[in-house]
Amino acid sequence: MGFFSIIVFGSLQLFLVSSEAQSISHNEAVARHLQNEYFEKIKNIRRNNWNHLLSGRFSLITDINNDLLLEATTTGEVIRNYHRYLEIENAKRDSDGNLNDNGENEDPSTKKITITVSWTGQHSGSISEISYITRYFDNLAWLQTTYNDFSLGTTTNTNLIHHNNDPADPDGEITLGAGGKSNWCVPSLVEELDLPKQGVAKSVTAIEGHAFAGTGENASGESFAHISITNDDPPVAAVSGVFNGYKTNDVFGETNNGQTYGYIATDTNGKEIVILNITQIPYTEIGYFNADGVNDGTSVRVLNNIGYMTQGDMFRTFKLTDINGNPDRTGSRTQLGSVQLPGVGSKFSILTEGLNTYAYIPISGGSYEMQIVDVTNPANLLLKGKIDIDAATGRSEANQTGVDIYVNSVGNKAYLITSMVTNRPDFFILNITDKSNPSIISYLEDGVQKFAEYSTGAMNPKGIEVVPGSVAIIVGESGEEYQVIRIGTDKPAYCGGTDIDTGIFDSASILAANNIAYTYLVTGDASLEFKIIEGGPGGIFATNGYFESQTLDTNHPTAFNRFFTNIEVSPPVTSIKYKVAVKDALNFTCSDVPFSDLDFVGPSGDSTTFFEDVGAVPFNNNDSGFENPGQCFRFRTYLETADFTQTPTLYDFTINYSP
16 A cells, blocks of 8 residues: 555656646747737838837737737736737947947847746746847848949049059049149149230139130230140140130139030129120120129139129129029129128138038238138128238238138138238148138147248249149249148148249149149240149148048938948058938939038937948938938048058948838
8 A cells, every 4th residue: 555655646746747847838838929929910010110110118909900009018918817018129239230239339220129928827937039120121232332333423532443443444442532643742844825815814713624714914815715625644725715805803614504604803894793605606795793883803703503703892792593593694693692801802712511601712901811701691691700810820910911712622721822921921721610710720849839831932922722632832923933832731841843934823723534633824924824734642642532422312211221341441541431421302312412511420420420430320310411211322431541652442332221
């Protein structure tokens, strides 16, 4: 009986253990089923509308249309003796792109889903399962790597070249700009041209393939000469056409909607600005602007269908559109706005910087040498900052006058020349980041504060250009009339020049399509007034530049996730940084979507930061500026070098995105 009792008791214990195990296994199996059911349902919500997947704890319900909905909960839904809920979180990735709860980058197209099921009873318990779902089953990628891909973007102090400089290789590379075979510091005169008649050429401006010269300072010359310039090496210049009838103080040229226009600032009261159509010969006068007062038009520029001019101590804007906003250069043009300057304005620069546009105007006949005008609203011109060079340097009054100015493409530095005063600097590098308070850049050398300034000696400066290779070219009369100044370190230093004893009255620079840089000069040489000097750093690269891609149009709102690159850098000498821009479409297309500097952002989602490496594109959905998800995408690659002989290289750029 004792032996029998032991067997029965042992069998009973075995049965109870087996029954308990079966119960636990059954509970877990039911819980797994409930988990899987939720996961399949959450995938259906993902498929129908990704934006419904908000962060939080939820249970799933159905509405009257049998559509699945997320309902916020604390304890979850109850199914018999089971409780079920799910938690949704934004997934994070580390710097290597791996999913990591402690990662620094949120992935806008991946969600972390935790489904928890618990049960009560004799053997209570719970299980949790973590899964990740993406916005779409298969992410897409946009690759920019060929020469043709990159050619649809824009370069600023950067070059697009074929791989290994082999034109037969379709692969493209982005490097820092070199621009030319010659050395700027050893000027090479490659072309000269006799302009019509015997007038004195006093002004010149240029666009790709064209130069426009004003030769009508007196009755012996044409008012306006259009010079065509080939893309050969060396280039060939030829007079394409002329126009006469006015005394010329300044000229400007532009191409708009397939038409080429010339603008003349004149001394004619009633037509201070004359507009020419120079698309066909003979050139025809088609419009004009009659500025108030009797002062001459001294300089003219055009930007985005707005005309700008200086007239004595007045700065004016005028319309170049019709009542419907379409380009119109014909007839009498209407003034938009005006503002009085603290002196007489001369050749000026116009630059759009983000959402604002500014005019930088050299000033003479007053206490100030440069005035900044906010022209963002052309009908309401606002005086911003101005600078008195003497006061800024602590020197006694020297009666210097502003002559010409060049502003860099990002709008944080201006290069100003003033009239010659014996034993005084006449070239200054200005910090214009704060438009209300421009200043002369300074630096410490051997414990002594010095200003970013330079003296051209006996030259009386007339014009300035800043060209690839971080050099400034100053031209003028007397002394050495053509001087090249290195400016890459904000410590201006002479590096070369040449004498043109007849004097140089104005200059313009251009980087031709064949990636060779040139300076165009108008001089006092009566038989060969127009001259071309071939430039280029002579194997030396610009210190920095950037490439901006073409626009990717995904045809519908898209989440942009991560980008990847193939580059070559040599830290710490050379480096590459990135910014990305995502914007909503206009009228369902990206073709008319404008991109400004403020639209390009770094990992923090604002324009002040850069991606130092590849990474996740930030998420933003505030219906303004940078948007992700969005339909329209661009990227910028910023290249820098601390050694003029080395350049970083971008081989390809890939953006991963989810429809």
